[in-house]
Amino acid sequence: MSLLKGKQLTHYYFNTSNYTKALENISLSVEEGAFISLLGPSGCGKTTLLSILAGIIEPTFGKVTLNEKNVTETQSEMGYMLQQDYLFPWKKIIDNVLIGPKIRKTLDNQTIEKAKQLLKDIGLSSVIDAYPSSLSGGMRQRVALARTLITDPSLLLLDEPFSALDFQTKLKLEDLVSALLKQYHKTSILVTHDIGEAIAMSDQIYVMNANPGRIHQQFEVPIELRQLSPFDARKHAKYQHLFDRIWEELNQLESTSIG
Numbered sequence: 001m002s003l004l005k006g007k008q009l010t011h012y013y014f015n016t017s018n019y020t021k022a023l024e025n026i027s028l029s030v031e032e033g034a035f036i037s038l039l040g041p042s043g044c045g046k047t048t049l050l051s052i053l054a055g056i057i058e059p060t061f062g063k064v065t066l067n068e069k070n071v072t073e074t075q076s077e078m079g080y081m082l083q084q085d086y087l088f089p090w091k092k093i094i095d096n097v098l099i100g101p102k103i104r105k106t107l108d109n110q111t112i113e114k115a116k117q118l119l120k121d122i123g124l125s126s127v128i129d130a131y132p133s134s135l136s137g138g139m140r141q142r143v144a145l146a147r148t149l150i151t152d153p154s155l156l157l158l159d160e161p162f163s164a165l166d167f168q169t170k171l172k173l174e175d176l177v178s179a180l181l182k183q184y185h186k187t188s189i190l191v192t193h194d195i196g197e198a199i200a201m202s203d204q205i206y207v208m209n210a211n212p213g214r215i216h217q218q219f220e221v222p223i224e225l226r227q228l229s230p231f232d233a234r235k236h237a238k239y240q241h242l243f244d245r246i247w248e249e250l251n252q253l254e255s256t257s258i259g
């Protein structure tokens, strides 16, 4: 069943003297439990599209539905994981994880137990009472993930959450995030520049092109890769095959836009 649908989304940014057509006629559908990636060159509109799907920006034309209901503002059913973790430095790790329930006034013992379980799932039980400044970038992103999952969103929007991390940390975190999202049956949309990351983590990949941003092509990730962890998927022959196809596609897009 489709959880999220974007229908014929077109978006213009208007400034005082000119305008930019950031997206043109984008339609997409995300099935419940699926992991999809938006992949494309800088400026092709990935973040604009994600912001529209999240209800942060209203599209100039088109509409978004979540569970058949129109998305016109930010939804409590959506969770975010961004490039920056935005942890509160003056709050302990457990209190950072519990910030959403606290704001919504739904904090109870059960939620506190759930936060502890999530921190255990991500291997951070030992830093529960520490402050963010004593954690590495990868650990902080794990806390950000726990903070997102504590409110049990039906859809997760991940905007380049691994791009500020070193390569080794990024690979480890991809595995952890992927396992956790499967364990909790989450539906997710990832924005990334990284072809390998998109293939290793996704069920479907939407390749976008720029000026204006459009969905150029959709790729299905072979089932053999989806059954593996991202790290192991990267070693499969089908990973390399798909990587080459997408690489070729993006190269052609680039040469068309230069030419």
Ligand SMILES: Nc1ncnc2c1ncn2[C@@H]1O[C@H](COP(=O)(O)OP(=O)(O)OP(=O)(O)O)[C@@H](O)[C@H]1O
Pocket (backbone or CB within 6 Å): 013, 014, 015, 020, 021, 022, 040, 041, 042, 043, 044, 045, 046, 047, 048, 049, 213
């Ligand atoms: N607030 C804004 N005002 C005017 N133009 C904007 C604004 N935000 C984005 N744009 C333009 O819209 C287009 C799409 O931008 P967007 O940030 O969505 O692309 P992106 O694919 O996420 O880029 P990147 O990968 O570099 O983050 C670009 O041409 C950009 O310059």
